[in-house]
Amino acid sequence: MRHQLPDVKIDQFEGPYDLLIELAKQEKVKLSEVSLSSLTQSFIAYMEQAKIPAEIVASFVIVASTLLLIKARQVLPKLTPEEDEEVNDFEERIALYQKYRDAAEVLGLQWNTRPLLSAHFFAEGEYNVPTQDAPMPIISATLLADAMRACIGKIPPPPQVRAHLTPRGRSLRELLTLFQERLSRTTTVVFQETMRRATPQEQAVSFLAVLEMARNQEITLEQQEAFGTLTLHKL
Amino acid sequence: MNTLAQQLQALLFTAGEAVSYRDLCELTHASDEQLAAAIDELRSSLSTTGLALITTATHTQLVTSPDVAEFLAQFSTTDENELSKAALETLSLIAYRGPITRIDIDVLRGVDSRRMVRQLLLRGLIRQLKIAGQASQYEITEEFLAHIGMTNKEELPNFSELSSHEGLTRLLDRT
Numbered sequence: 001m002r003h004q005l006p007d008v009k010i011d012q013f014e015g016p017y018d019l020l021i022e023l024a025k026q027e028k029v030k031l032s033e034v035s036l037s038s039l040t041q042s043f044i045a046y047m048e049q050a051k052i053p054a055e056i057v058a059s060f061v062i063v064a065s066t067l068l069l070i071k072a073r074q075v076l077p078k079l080t081p082e083e084d085e086e087v088n089d090f091e092e093r094i095a096l097y098q099k100y101r102d103a104a105e106v107l108g109l110q111w112n113t114r115p116l117l118s119a120h121f122f123a124e125g126e127y128n129v130p131t132q133d134a135p136m137p138i139i140s141a142t143l144l145a146d147a148m149r150a151c152i153g154k155i156p157p158p159p160q161v162r163a164h165l166t167p168r169g170r171s172l173r174e175l176l177t178l179f180q181e182r183l184s185r186t187t188t189v190v191f192q193e194t195m196r197r198a199t200p201q202e203q204a205v206s207f208l209a210v211l212e213m214a215r216n217q218e219i220t221l222e223q224q225e226a227f228g229t230l231t232l233h234k235l
Numbered sequence: 236m237n238t239l240a241q242q243l244q245a246l247l248f249t250a251g252e253a254v255s256y257r258d259l260c261e262l263t264h265a266s267d268e269q270l271a272a273a274i275d276e277l278r279s280s281l282s283t284t285g286l287a288l289i290t291t292a293t294h295t296q297l298v299t300s301p302d303v304a305e306f307l308a309q310f311s312t313t314d315e316n317e318l319s320k321a322a323l324e325t326l327s328l329i330a331y332r333g334p335i336t337r338i339d340i341d342v343l344r345g346v347d348s349r350r351m352v353r354q355l356l357l358r359g360l361i362r363q364l365k366i367a368g369q370a371s372q373y374e375i376t377e378e379f380l381a382h383i384g385m386t387n388k389e390e391l392p393n394f395s396e397l398s399s400h401e402g403l404t405r406l407l408d409r410t
C-alpha cells in the first residue's frame with residue numbers, strides 16, 4: 001500500500017528536523033522514541049515524492065537512516081552501545097531543535113511590530129544604503145533620446161518681435177522752418193540737393209513741407225520732367 | 236564639566252547609527268572598562284526618557300525606547316519584507332547562541348544553513364566576526380534588536396535557558 005504524501009510544505013532551507021516535527025504535529029503524536037519510529041514511513045514517503053534540492057538531500061538521508069535505526073531497535077532490542085548513543089543523541093537534538101523552533105516562532109510574531117527607531121527616522125531624504133532589492137533601473141539609448149526630446153519640447157519658443165523702435169525723424173514743422181531759413185538767405189533751392197543724406201521718411205516729410213510752402217504761396221516749384229530736378233523759387 | 240557618559244550620548248546622538256565600542260574608545264580616549272561603565276551609566280540615566288541604548292557584542296546605538304515603541308509604531312510604516320520560517324530559525328540560533336559558527340548552526344538545525352546566513356548578512360540582521368585562524372562567527376546586529384523591539388538580546392524569551400542549554404553545550408562541544 002502506497003503511503004499518501006503527507007500534507008507538509010517544506011521550504012528549501014527548512015531541514016529534516018522541521019519536517020519531522022511537522023509530521024508529528026500532523027499525526028498528533030508527541031516526539032519520543034516510539035513515535036519517532038512511527039513517523040519513519042511518512043518521512044521516507046515524503047522524501048521520495050517531494051523534490052528536495054540536491055544540496056540538502058543528504059541531511060534528510062541522515063535523519064531517515066536514524067529513524068530506521070530507531071525502528072530496528074524496537075524489533076531487535078540488542079544494539080551496540082554506539083548505536084544506543086546515536087539514538088539518544090538524535091532524540092536530544094530533536095528536542096533541542098524544537099525549543100529554538102518555538103523561540104523563533106515567538107520572534108516571528110514580535111517581528112517589526114514595535115520597532116525601536118534610530119535618530120532622524122522620520123527625517124525626509126534619509127540616506128538608504130542600496131540593497132539587492134533595489135534593481136538597476138532600465139536605461140536604453142531610445143529611452144534617453146525620448147527623454148531628451150521631451151526636455152527639448154519644453155523649451156519655450158523665442159519671443160515674437162512685436163514692434164520696432166526707430167529714431168523719430170524731424171517733423172513737418174521743423175523741416176518747414178529749415179526750408180524757410182534757407183530761402184531767407186537765397187532765392188532758389190534745389191530740392192534734391194538738400195536731401196542727399198536724408199532718410200526716405202525725411203524726404204517724404206520734406207516734400208510735404210515744400211508742397212505746403214507752395215500752397216501758402218511762399219514759393220513756386222519748377223520741374224522740367226517727371227522725376228527731374230525740383231527747384232524752389234522764393235516769391 | 237562633562238562626563239564620559241555625556242560624551243558618549245552626544246557621539247551616539249550625532250552618529251544616528253550604531254557605533255562600535257572600538258570607535259567609541261578611540262574617540263573618547265577611554266579604556267574598555269571605562270566605556271562599559273559609561274554605557275551602564277548612560278543606560279540607567281536614559282531609563283526615564285523616551286530614548287534607550289541598544290547594545291550588542293560589538294556595537295551600541297541610541298534609539299527610541301521600547302516604552303514608546305507602541306506609540307511610535309502608529310506613525311511608521313512597517314517593513315513589508317517578512318522573514319521566512321527558516322530565516323527566523325537561523326536568526327534565533329544566532330541571537331541565543333551567538334557569536335556562533337556556521338558549522339554549529341548547521342548542527343543545531345540539521346541542515347546546511349549557508350544560504351540562510353548569507354541572506355541574513357545581506358539584510359544587515361547579523362554580522363560576521365572574523366577571527367584570524369578560526370572559523371568566522373556570526374552575531375546579531377543592532378538592526379535585529381531594533382526590529383524585535385529589544386535593546387539587548389538578554390530580553391529574548393527564555394534567554395538564560397536557551398542560551399546556555401546543557402544539552403546544547405554538550406552537543407556543540409562534541410562537534
